[in-house]
Amino acid sequence: MVNMNPEKCPMPSQDPMVRNKNFGEVALGYTLEMAVEEAQRCLNCKHKPCIDGCPVLIDIPAFIAEVAMGDIRKAYEILSQQTSLPAICGRVCPQETQCEGKCVRGIKGESVAIGRLERFVADWYRENCAEKPQPTAQNGKKVAVIGAGPTGLTCAGELAKKGYDVTIYEALHTAGGVLVYGIPEFRLPKDIVKYEIDNLKALGVKIETNMVIGKVLTIDELFDMGYGAVYIGSGAGLPKFMGIPGESLKGVYSANEYLTRVNLMKAYLPTSKTPIRKSHNVAVVGGGNVAMDAARSAKRLGAENVYIVYRRGMQELPARLEEIEHAQEEGIIFKLLTNPVEVIGDENGEVKAIRCVEMMLGEPDSSGRRRPVVKPDSEFVIDIDTMIMSIGTSPNPLISSTTEGLETDKWGCIVTNGEDGLTTRNAVYAGGDAVTGAATVILAMGAGKQAAAAIDKMLSEK
Amino acid sequence: MYKILQKQFLNPTVCKMVIDAPLIAKKAQPGQFVIVRALADSERIPLTISDFNRDSGTVTIIFQLVGEGTMELSTLCEGTEICDFVGPLGKPSQLDGLKKVAVIGGGVGCAIAYPVAKKLKESGCCVHSVTGFRNKDLVILENEFMAASDKLVVMTDDGSYGEKGLVTAALEALINEGNQYDEVIAIGPLVMMKFVCKVTEKYGIKTTVSMNPVMIDGTGMCGGCRLTVGGKTQFACVDGPDFDGHKVDFDEAISRSSMYREFENCRREAACNLLSKEAE
Ligand SMILES: Cc1cc2nc3c(=O)[nH]c(=O)nc-3n(C[C@H](O)[C@H](O)[C@H](O)COP(=O)(O)OP(=O)(O)OC[C@H]3O[C@@H](n4cnc5c(N)ncnc54)[C@H](O)[C@@H]3O)c2cc1C
Ligand code: FES
Numbered sequence: 001m002v003n004m005n006p007e008k009c010p011m012p013s014q015d016p017m018v019r020n021k022n023f024g025e026v027a028l029g030y031t032l033e034m035a036v037e038e039a040q041r042c043l044n045c046k047h048k049p050c051i052d053g054c055p056v057l058i059d060i061p062a063f064i065a066e067v068a069m070g071d072i073r074k075a076y077e078i079l080s081q082q083t084s085l086p087a088i089c090g091r092v093c094p095q096e097t098q099c100e101g102k103c104v105r106g107i108k109g110e111s112v113a114i115g116r117l118e119r120f121v122a123d124w125y126r127e128n129c130a131e132k133p134q135p136t137a138q139n140g141k142k143v144a145v146i147g148a149g150p151t152g153l154t155c156a157g158e159l160a161k162k163g164y165d166v167t168i169y170e171a172l173h174t175a176g177g178v179l180v181y182g183i184p185e186f187r188l189p190k191d192i193v194k195y196e197i198d199n200l201k202a203l204g205v206k207i208e209t210n211m212v213i214g215k216v217l218t219i220d221e222l223f224d225m226g227y228g229a230v231y232i233g234s235g236a237g238l239p240k241f242m243g244i245p246g247e248s249l250k251g252v253y254s255a256n257e258y259l260t261r262v263n264l265m266k267a268y269l270p271t272s273k274t275p276i277r278k279s280h281n282v283a284v285v286g287g288g289n290v291a292m293d294a295a296r297s298a299k300r301l302g303a304e305n306v307y308i309v310y311r312r313g314m315q316e317l318p319a320r321l322e323e324i325e326h327a328q329e330e331g332i333i334f335k336l337l338t339n340p341v342e343v344i345g346d347e348n349g350e351v352k353a354i355r356c357v358e359m360m361l362g363e364p365d366s367s368g369r370r371r372p373v374v375k376p377d378s379e380f381v382i383d384i385d386t387m388i389m390s391i392g393t394s395p396n397p398l399i400s401s402t403t404e405g406l407e408t409d410k411w412g413c414i415v416t417n418g419e420d421g422l423t424t425r426n427a428v429y430a431g432g433d434a435v436t437g438a439a440t441v442i443l444a445m446g447a448g449k450q451a452a453a454a455i456d457k458m459l460s461e462k
Numbered sequence: 463m464y465k466i467l468q469k470q471f472l473n474p475t476v477c478k479m480v481i482d483a484p485l486i487a488k489k490a491q492p493g494q495f496v497i498v499r500a501l502a503d504s505e506r507i508p509l510t511i512s513d514f515n516r517d518s519g520t521v522t523i524i525f526q527l528v529g530e531g532t533m534e535l536s537t538l539c540e541g542t543e544i545c546d547f548v549g550p551l552g553k554p555s556q557l558d559g560l561k562k563v564a565v566i567g568g569g570v571g572c573a574i575a576y577p578v579a580k581k582l583k584e585s586g587c588c589v590h591s592v593t594g595f596r597n598k599d600l601v602i603l604e605n606e607f608m609a610a611s612d613k614l615v616v617m618t619d620d621g622s623y624g625e626k627g628l629v630t631a632a633l634e635a636l637i638n639e640g641n642q643y644d645e646v647i648a649i650g651p652l653v654m655m656k657f658v659c660k661v662t663e664k665y666g667i668k669t670t671v672s673m674n675p676v677m678i679d680g681t682g683m684c685g686g687c688r689l690t691v692g693g694k695t696q697f698a699c700v701d702g703p704d705f706d707g708h709k710v711d712f713d714e715a716i717s718r719s720s721m722y723r724e725f726e727n728c729r730r731e732a733a734c735n736l737l738s739k740e741a742e
Contacts, residue, residue, distance in 0.1 A: 171548070171679070171681050172679065173499060173506075173545075173546040173548075209546070210546050210547065210548040211548075212548060212549075212551065212680075212681055215489070215549065215550060215551060216485050216486060216489060216548075216549065216550070217485065237681075237682070237683040238682055238683065239683070239684065239685045241685065241688075241695060243695075247695070248688060248689075248690055248695070248711075248714050248718065250717060250718060250720070250721045251721075253685075253686070254684060254685035254686075256683055256684050256685065257678060257684035257685055257686040260678055260679065260683070260684050261678065265505070265506070265678070266503075271503075272503075273503065273504055273505045273530050273531065274505045274506075274678075275722040275725035277721075348717070349714070349717035349718070396681065396682050396683065397682075398681060398682065398700070
């Protein structure tokens with residue numbers, strides 16, 4: 001029986017004016033009844049357009065059909081054929097441009113809440129099925145993975161399941177990549193990331209933290225240590241600045257720094273030993289997920305006015321729709337078609353304002369997005385005490401600069417042969433943000449999975 | 463985990479530790495640093511590698527008790543383990559081909575200057591060292607510097623040991639005596655490095671300084687360590703920590719270094735109170 005309600009079953013959430021003062025998760029998750037009700041909105045279309053929208057080709061109608069019948073374990077099994085991190089992807093994927101964007105129900109009303117259902121199934125499984133994965137019998141071959149973000153974790157998990165002896169080398173003191181240092185607790189509880197990592201360890205994957213590859217060991221040395229293949233999943237962690245005057249004033253952060261202090265170093269807890277600025281008026285420059293996360297974190301840390309300063313319009317904001325809506329509900333102020341041209345400091349070197357210009361949208365550029373151009377004589381000033389730059393990141397050159405023969409493109413992204421992630425170095429594979437530049441969790445995960453298959457093929461033929 | 467094999471206070475506020483870290487010891491070069499987290503909830507702090515032994519697999523750090531992070535580290539005992547110890551980070555000092563160098567160390571900066579002097583000396587370079595301290599009680603590494611230098615001048619602000627005055631006065635005197643240095647390497651408080659650079663600029667002597675700004679990751683990921691060098695933004699952790707001192711915007715670096723002073727003072731007080739309570 002199809003539920004013809006044109007709207008999604010609403011997600012229970014913390015009240016915006018309460019949640020903008022705490023770091024607890026915003027969306028609380030469906031109950032079983034809600035999940036079943038929502039699942040019954042799926043028409044189970046023959047041509048399954050949603051699957052085309054999924055970068056890892058999850059059999060979406062099949063898992064939803066199981067939810068509709070109340071067999072959540074079965075639904076989980078279908079999900080896990082294609083994704084190893086459903087609890088995470090259900091929370092952070094840009095569903096509106098992927099699966100849900102293709103959903104037939106979206107033509108006359110709202111699409112099926114595929115992301116929420118994915119999250120429900122994964123959460124249910126985590127809470128109700130205690131069994132830990134069992135290690136597979138080892139095949140005696142070793143693979144090294146660099147970086148413990150979604151791409152590295154996925155590649156490691158896939159290979160461990162095939163019997164490889166896998167070690168992940170991670171630069172930071174905690175595994176998880178952006179999932180632990182970037183995406184805040186209120187959007188992705190760290191317990192969930194930890195659960196996934198514990199599962200990997202149960203599979204037999206070894207994780208060595210505090211290992212900056214390129215510094216303490218090079219890729220060549222990894223091969224000397226007996227690894228048959230290396231997978232580089234080092235992400236795109238190098239922050240960009242605008243290059244405008246005043247960016248070195250006190251109170252100007254990169255989003256990476258701000259979020260790392262808040263998330264990885266837990267600066268939001270009163271007991272944290274890592275400092276973070278106590279702000280009143282904050283400008284976050286940029287319009288992506290990272291900008292939304294920084295703005296909403298600043299609000300939660302007590303700032304009265306938090307501005308998103310973005311040079312294009314509402315339509316062009318690259319962030320997930322849900323994050324934009326949540327930010328608005330929480331009182332984040334959007335200063336669109338606005339671009340900072342100077343950061344102004346006081347006599348102590350503290351930021352006190354930004355000078356901005358208004359923008360208008362001109363002709364589409366090579367990316368197809370309309371290019372913002374400056375409106376003449378439109379300068380104005382916003383008083384702030386903290387500025388967070390969130391205008392993008394690029395891959396870190398630490399590995400490429402210490403690995404002979406590893407080619408990168410002009411943006412510093414590692415060059416691969418496309419489908420299976422083989423780099424210009426024999427037996428060295430790469431994927432995720434290190435190859436694509438800053439992208440998404442699901443793409444990073446998909447790349448890890450494909451590379452694992454390619455590595456397996458290469459090493460089994462040896 | 464990284465075991466503390468030896469611990470010793472060099473003066474009341476400067477502590478030396480020898481850490482078991484074979485992989486880092488194997489790669490370390492003078493000028494590089496490690497990021498340390500004493501306990502699982504400590505801050506990440508950068509500390510320059512002050513010595514290493516590739517055979518025994520050990521790395522020596524020398525640090526001043528300035529904030530909570532260093533204070534916590536100093537409370538760990540010999541035989542216990544440090545939670546996180548990452549390195550070697552940053553670019554090694556470029557010391558090749560130098561024939562005569564003045565090495566200037568200020569306070570705990572001497573711990574960083576020492577391996578530089580040692581390596582230069584080993585490579586046959588003539589090393590004149592000037593070390594400066596506030597007073598006699600704070601003098602560290604005198605014997606080590608003696609062994610690594612052809613000439614050593616120890617300065618104290620109050621004249622309670624060595625000569626009275628600032629390191630810049632000693633450096634200028636050496637230059638005026640006719641010593642021609644290929645390079646001056648200055649490591650110490652920002653203000654000291656700034657004034658050393660003022661002196662050497664006058665004489666047109668190339669000067670390298672070692673910058674130690676606030677850091678988190680130490681791998682180029684946060685940008686918190688950024689400096690302006692020659693008008694360009696540079697990340698101290700990956701582009702440095704050594705820079706051409708005549709190009710560094712010291713005033714900006716000095717301003718940025720005070721970003722968290724208030725927080726640090728609060729936390730230090732809290733840590734002191736806690737320690738004194740524990741001692742009671
Ligand atoms: C704040 C923020 C919010 C985001 N929100 C979303 C979202 O809502 N939805 C979404 O789909 N995507 C989002 N993204 C993007 C997404 O997180 C990334 O695309 C994804 O994490 C990339 O995965 P990865 O494994 O390639 O790299 P990362 O997650 O960056 O992991 C790379 C890992 O490699 C380690 N590393 C780097 N260099 C070395 C080295 N030399 N040696 C050893 N280890 C190294 C790093 O420390 C890190 O742990 C967001 C990103 C940020 C920063
Ligand atoms: S310490 Fe983070 S970029 Fe240098």
